[in-house]
Amino acid sequence: MAHRVAVLAVEEAVGFDLCIPPQVMRAAVRDDLRPLYEVAVCGVSAAPVRMTAGFSAVLDHGPEALAEADTVIIPGTLAVEPRHHGVLSEELAAALALVRPGTRLISICTGAFVLGAAGVLDGRRATTHWRFADTFRRLYPRVELDPDVLFVDDGDVLTSAGLAAGLDLCLHVVRSDFGSEVANRAARYCVVPPWREGGQSQYIDVPLPDGGDSGVSATRAWALDRLAEPLDLAALAAHARMSVRTFSRRFRAETGLSAGTWLIQQRVRRARELLERTDLPVDEVARRSGLGTAASLRQHLRTAIGVAPLAYRRTFRPTG
Incomplete structure (x- = not known):
């Protein structure tokens, strides 16, 4: 039956x-x-x-x-x-x-x-x-x-x-x-x-937090324009003209994340945009997003959304 x-x-x-x-x-x-x-x-x-x-x-x-x-x-x-x-x-x-x-x-x-x-x-x-x-x-x-x-x-x-x-x-x-x-x-x-x-x-679209024009929002915007550069906590704090300790506390208060975690999230987000909108090789996507190498990109993308770069591109990048 x-x-x-x-x-x-x-x-x-x-x-x-x-x-x-x-x-x-x-x-x-x-x-x-x-x-x-x-x-x-x-x-x-x-x-x-x-x-x-x-x-x-x-x-x-x-x-x-x-x-x-x-x-x-x-x-x-x-x-x-x-x-x-x-x-x-x-x-x-x-x-x-x-x-x-x-x-x-x-x-x-x-x-x-x-x-x-x-x-x-x-x-x-x-x-x-x-x-x-x-x-x-x-x-x-x-x-x-x-x-x-x-x-x-x-x-x-x-x-x-x-x-x-x-x-x-x-x-x-x-x-x-x-x-x-x-x-x-x-x-x-x-x-x-x-x-x-x-x-x-x-498939989840995570919007960027709106911090207005106070606190560390200007530094976040500055960092987003420089994701391919070797940014670290000290460089972010220096741009904000704060001590590393004060910057870390203010950053977490405004975003709910550590600066390092936020930076990785934005780099993965940038990599996803490049995979969706361009035909750039995976190595170049990794470089432009600030994740360094294809191996690093694969690791972070799998951690974030559970798929490899090429699998993600096949899903979201139209062919022909």
Whole structure:
């Protein structure tokens, strides 16, 4: 028998997330094209479900599909109770009560808030969209949240990061259930890579702090224009006309970081910009960003976002 999957749309549902599991899992077929999954998209009631993209969807199944499923997947949602109050609505709680013990549970993006409100993530490692990590931690402090990864496989409970990371997780599930050949075939059909390197930290845009025109902000701006030069703490303090001790204290007070840590972050940021926008060799990227050598660039980039320079460039630098 095919593995039965129920995809639960919780209003307002993220339509992109909702379409990922049916698309990927229906593309997982045997050599003779027989389906390996039976996918049912359902709601917490029989009513149409409003989507975040400005339309409503009439689903083929109500919550009864949850009682028959071997795997239940919860896509992203704007549902007020789990997203803002850390609880389930009565209707959603009643629907989830239909899920049989031992059923595998999966969330995509902010669907993790529903699993968090249901208590199934307590004491477990999980992830969700990086933008909502702080809210998730506040609402569900018992969950070991890792906002840097694309997905977390904790056995019978799996969670993915935001949006397209649901593709990564669904392909991982197919690979775990039926092997790499089936997963690769499904990925080719969906015209997506069967595996992405790194985590969602590579997609987070970290803005520069705005320190105004006082303190050490002028020195930060000066340093940003000279990242390729051999800057150190003494040189930064001298520019700010402060002692090293006073400069270090003021710098940390304004940025929350040591000057050395901040400098590495900005050099990695510059390297990322060069990898995205130019075809410069990795050695030259390392030199212009102030990281020195290709080996140093690889080390710092892997530490910061979990990928090598060329892998990062393949992701963000269009070809042709």
